[in-house]
Amino acid sequence: VPMYWLFTFGISLIAFFIPDLLKTSIFDIKHILSSLFFYPYWTQATGFSPILTLGWTLNYEMIFYTLFFIALKISHKYRALITSLLIVLAVVILNNLFDLDTKSPLQFYANKIWIEFIFGMLIGAFIQYLIKIRINYFIFLITIFLSFAILIFTEAFNIQVLSRFIQWGLPSTLIVVSFITFEYFFANFSEKIKNIILWLGEMSYPLYLIHIYSIGLIHRLLLPNIQLFSLFIASMILSLLISNLVSIYFDKPTRKFFLKKLLQFLDSVFDTSQISGVIIKSSIRFNYHQRNF
Secondary structure, three states, X not given: OHHHHHXXXXXXXXXXXOHHHOOOOOOOHHHHHHHHOXXXXXXXXXXXXXXXXXXXXXXXXXXXXXXXXXXXXXXXXXXXXXHHHHHHHXXXXXXXXXXXXXXXXXXXXXXXXXXXXXXXXXXXXXHHHHOOOOOOHHHHHHHHHHHHHHHHHHHHOOOOOOOHHHHOHHHHHHHHHHHHHOHHHHOOOOHHHHHHHHHHHHHHHHHHHHHHHHHHHHHHHHOOOOOHHHHHHHHHHHHHHHHHHHHHHHHHHHHHHHHHHHHHHHHHHOOOOOHHHHHHHHHHHHHHHHHOO
């Protein structure tokens, strides 16, 4: 969340001082506040997208986390099943029992796209079995090639035969499953290569949020006549550079700060002799250090 807020504030400042640099985002206090709190606010220029355009996916993530939290409170064992039922129920009700205005936030949540979260939970439910499967190079490459081919072909030619959660969700799920079942291959890499892969994974979130702005900056302002392949390389380098700087000087210090505050809070709630408190704090520290190598 802090990184998303940082980029949201950044785009808001650009929209205020240099609006010509942005294609759709405009400076609008209601839009900015809605973006910060993951509320799907409709505008003529952006639809339901927040001022940081690609943040629309986070609006779905937040409602998913809310439903998952509710499911955890009902039953930890059946949390994935309960969350899946809540998602399907919400989509069915919003699409069939209400005549929603096209600008209503509920219209945003009526989209079947967030059924794709169910695919992710299925992968999570069977991950312990998937990691034991070892597919060979041929199956891996064929699956990846066909999955990406479907995604690229249907997007390039604007083909919409099935619902998006099937037409895009299933190939995307196959890509994830393929990499999981091929993970044993990466275990043979050197620690240096593994750290590079981990670093790229760490950069994926900020890279996703800002890459379209890197493309726009280079193509519209710096090098308007740049060729497509050169634009791809230049925008990738710029996006990774910005992502890395933000990670080092903002994201990691922010995480460290909130970790310290969280542990202080837990110290005030749990007695140091309580096993539950020790387990919770140890788990938090472990996850923090895992993310920071």
